[in-house]
Amino acid sequence: MSGPEEAAKEICVLGLGYVGLPTAAMLAVSGFSVTGVDLRADVVDAVNAGDVPIEEVGLKTVVQAAVNSGNLRAQASPEEADAFIIAVPTPIREDHTADLSYVEQAARSIVPHLRKGNLVVLESTVPPGTTDGLLTDILAESGLVPKEELFIAHCPERILPGRILTELVQNDRVIGGIDEESARRAAEIYRPMVEGEVFPTTAVVAELAKLVENASRDVGIAFANEVARISRKHGADGREVIALANRHPRVHILDPGAGVGGHCIPVDPWFLVEGAPDLARVVRTARETNDAQPLWVAERTMRELDAVEDPKISVWGVAYKGNVDDARETPALAVLKALEAKGARVSAVDFHVKRFAYQIDDLEASVTDADCVLLLTDHREFCFFEPAAIGERMRTRIVFDTRSCLAHERWEAAGFKVVTL
Numbered sequence: 001m002s003g004p005e006e007a008a009k010e011i012c013v014l015g016l017g018y019v020g021l022p023t024a025a026m027l028a029v030s031g032f033s034v035t036g037v038d039l040r041a042d043v044v045d046a047v048n049a050g051d052v053p054i055e056e057v058g059l060k061t062v063v064q065a066a067v068n069s070g071n072l073r074a075q076a077s078p079e080e081a082d083a084f085i086i087a088v089p090t091p092i093r094e095d096h097t098a099d100l101s102y103v104e105q106a107a108r109s110i111v112p113h114l115r116k117g118n119l120v121v122l123e124s125t126v127p128p129g130t131t132d133g134l135l136t137d138i139l140a141e142s143g144l145v146p147k148e149e150l151f152i153a154h155c156p157e158r159i160l161p162g163r164i165l166t167e168l169v170q171n172d173r174v175i176g177g178i179d180e181e182s183a184r185r186a187a188e189i190y191r192p193m194v195e196g197e198v199f200p201t202t203a204v205v206a207e208l209a210k211l212v213e214n215a216s217r218d219v220g221i222a223f224a225n226e227v228a229r230i231s232r233k234h235g236a237d238g239r240e241v242i243a244l245a246n247r248h249p250r251v252h253i254l255d256p257g258a259g260v261g262g263h264c265i266p267v268d269p270w271f272l273v274e275g276a277p278d279l280a281r282v283v284r285t286a287r288e289t290n291d292a293q294p295l296w297v298a299e300r301t302m303r304e305l306d307a308v309e310d311p312k313i314s315v316w317g318v319a320y321k322g323n324v325d326d327a328r329e330t331p332a333l334a335v336l337k338a339l340e341a342k343g344a345r346v347s348a349v350d351f352h353v354k355r356f357a358y359q360i361d362d363l364e365a366s367v368t369d370a371d372c373v374l375l376l377t378d379h380r381e382f383c384f385f386e387p388a389a390i391g392e393r394m395r396t397r398i399v400f401d402t403r404s405c406l407a408h409e410r411w412e413a414a415g416f417k418v419v420t421l
């Protein structure tokens with residue numbers, strides 16, 4: 001990695017979450033002078049103290065190095081810089097339309113600080129047309145002329161929580177400018193930090209590429225979930241069907257699960273649907289299939305407990321994926337609600353998630369008198385527990401392993417009925 005080559009030396013990063021904080025820290029250790037901005041005072045304080053408000057491998061070390069070098073500091077509001085990177089949330093509303101209020105607010109907050117020659121990069125995932133539309137319109141309120149005095153690009157983020165620092169460096173980057181010069185200037189920001197290839201393109205292509213990536217994953221998971229349901233109807237194990245189908249050299253079916261969660265895959269495909277409702281039919285169906293999966297898992301769990309009076313279910317894992325602390329849009333929430341609605345008592349266990357709609361219980365309390373362990377998230381810790389010791393505390397020995405990550409023969413040897421997707 002070489003140091004920054006172009007004029008942009010000072011970067012202001014808006015939003016210090018899963019995307020913004022690692023990006024700010026990596027840019028800082030790549031030689032840029034970075035001001036990180038977040039509305040949350042606890043985030044600002046944590047970063048300035050060299051601490052991190054999220055759980056992510058290696059992040060604390062990089063943030064500490066960045067803060068100690070003097071190249072990273074956090075504050076509550078933006079200030080003048082050569083370039084601005086916006087990495088704020090882009091959730092969906094109840095009606096599945098994009099909520100761009102955070103992007104609007106962040107863009108408006110930098111308008112008073114913009115000066116001639118500035119670059120603004122939007123990293124948040126957005127519906128097609130946002131960068132060259134809404135964002136450019138707001139930034140033009142500065143009086144600077146886009147493409148002449150102000151350069152604007154969309155550089156979508158592709159990192160996977162749990163591997164953020166590695167992927168931030170190694171992944172290829174798509175950089176879409178509202179014109180060629182914007183893309184070129186934005187690429188210069190990322191090159192010192194990124195070992196992957198940097199692909200300049202237009203803003204709308206970059207927006208679409210990001211959305212299509214996640215829609216592709218969503219469609220793939222929906223297919224796997226559908227295979228699991230069809231296989232079940234025929235009395236077959238869906239995972240075995242998929243494993244054997246995948247022995248075909250050109251077939252790569254994904255894993256079924258309890259649904260799809262996180263900030264990206266359950267959200268981003270709706271941005272495609274919103275912009276082209278008559279065309280994005282597979283995309284919409286995949287969303288609906290995956291959104292229905294938690295209910296299917298809850299119903300299957302309750303069928304296993306038909307004969308049990310006042311069943312108690314110990315739910316293992318509420319994070320949307322293994323070994324992360326992120327429970328946003330997690331299917332576990334829908335599973336827990338559906339189980340309760342069907343009359344079960346539920347108790348959730350998770351060693352990573354700290355904030356969640358349900359109380360997080362300790363393992364011992366959760367499995368005591370339980371009738372079923374329902375594993376939803378493949379956190380590594382769950383694989384280390386001794387099935388016999390768990391079984392001794394339970395009332396009924398059933399384990400439903402939706403991720404197929406437990407050693408089933410050990411659970412069976414401990415007297416458990418093992419259920420899989």
Ligand SMILES: NC(=O)c1ccc[n+]([C@@H]2O[C@H](COP(=O)([O-])OP(=O)(O)OC[C@H]3O[C@@H](n4cnc5c(N)ncnc54)[C@H](O)[C@@H]3O)[C@@H](O)[C@H]2O)c1
Binds near residue numbers: 017040107124125159
């Ligand atoms: N989390 C991921 O793995 C991931 C991966 C790829 C893309 N993305 C996309 O990146 C964007 C950010 O996601 P995230 O996971 O980092 O979100 P996040 O919720 O972890 O972090 C966003 C941060 O922005 C702050 N914020 C909100 N409005 C602000 C404003 N006006 N000024 C300054 N700070 C503000 C919030 O307080 C929060 O700390 C989203 O569009 C998301 O879809 C996320």
